[in-house]
Amino acid sequence: MSMNYMFGISVFLLCLVLLNIYFFYNLSTTKPTPLIQSRKAEAMQNVHKEINDHFAHLKKQYKIKTSKFIPVQQALIASLNSTITELENIWNTVDNWVDNESLFPDKNGDPGRILHAIKSSPIALVDNAPKGTQLKLLLILESKQKVLFKPKRYNLTEVIKGPVYAGFDRYNSEVFAYYLGMVLNMRWIAPAVTMRINVENDILPVATLGLKNTMVKNEVGATCIYGKCYYCKINETVCPDNTGVLEGAAILYLEKQFKVHKSPWRRSYSRKKMDWEKDTDFLLVLTALPIWKTSLHDPKDKTYGVLISNDEYQYVKSI
Ligand SMILES: Nc1ncnc2c1ncn2[C@@H]1O[C@H](COP(=O)(O)OP(=O)(O)OP(=O)(O)O)[C@@H](O)[C@H]1O
Ligand SMILES: [Mn+2]
DSSP states (O other), X not given: OOHHHHHHHHHHHHHHHHHHHHHHHHHHSOOHHHHHHHHHHHHHHHHHHHHHXXXXXXXXXXXXXXXXXXXXXXXXXXHHHSOOOOOHHHHHTHHHHOXXXXXXXXXXXXXXXXHHHHHHSOEEEEEEOOSSSSOOEEEEETTSOEEEEEEOOXXXXXXXXXXXXXXXXXXXXXXXXXXXXHHHTOOOSOOEEEEEEEIIIIIGGGBOHHHHTTEEEOTTSOEEEOOSSTTOOTTSOXXXXXXXXEEEEEEEOOOSOOOOOOOTTOOOOSSSOOHHHHOHHHHHHHHTSOOXXXXXXXXXXXXXXXXXXXXXXXXXXXX
């Protein structure tokens, strides 16, 4: 056998071995992404199925509109639609109605008056509000009342793909949560309302130097803000629309110190995952119940409770 022939055979055998290793590796390693995705899709389908099954077996009382709710609903609509003249006094009472059980009053049209007062009071000062992970501004009204402003990042119809925390926070969920809180009498959501502010007329003249330092002009000369927060980046600005207006959620700032109840639904920022991230049943238990009131915390046995009806508690998970 010539040397050339021997060399050829060796190269051929080597190629065979390499090809074998390649195929073996490809077949034996599971590709993680599609598998995880399909498991997630399956879990979501199960959640929807569980909810639908549960609806079918709900007690009759949950399917009938209670007439007791009609006056509550009418009072709420009237308070939101009324034109309010006397606003000054509302701020004097903030400290009185805020406590650990309730962040807003429910009587005498006050929920609507608060929202009107937030929207119509002149702004005396605007600064960055660096607390939290997302861009937000602190507005100080002429009445000295503080308001947080979380700007709009997306159009309402835009769908953000990815995990639940993908993209920027949606400002409208703050407002939605408050309205839902009013309707369901879950009064532990700070009053929030959609507000439109003109950047040149209402922000710039009263902006602090700190805020001005986190502003840049965009390609059409509009003043945009990138702010100061954990996730704030100079290339991720919010800009006014073509009428110079910045829309966002204006949220009443509450000075009072509250007892902190850590949410079992909070995101883990470390390798230690939260229960809801590891255990799909955790999600199923909570979403499948007709939840009236959540996050009732019993500090003694470290459980979170879900109040199912007016007087019946069910503790769902130890943490
Ligand atoms: N209405 C309010 N009144 C007083 N303080 C508030 C109010 N809203 C938020 N805060 C304070 O600011 C912090 C951040 O608020 P928030 O969670 O709304 O911001 P975020 O940017 O969404 O941050 P995160 O990603 O941590 O949720 C809260 O932990 C709380 O201390
Ligand atoms: Mn948040």
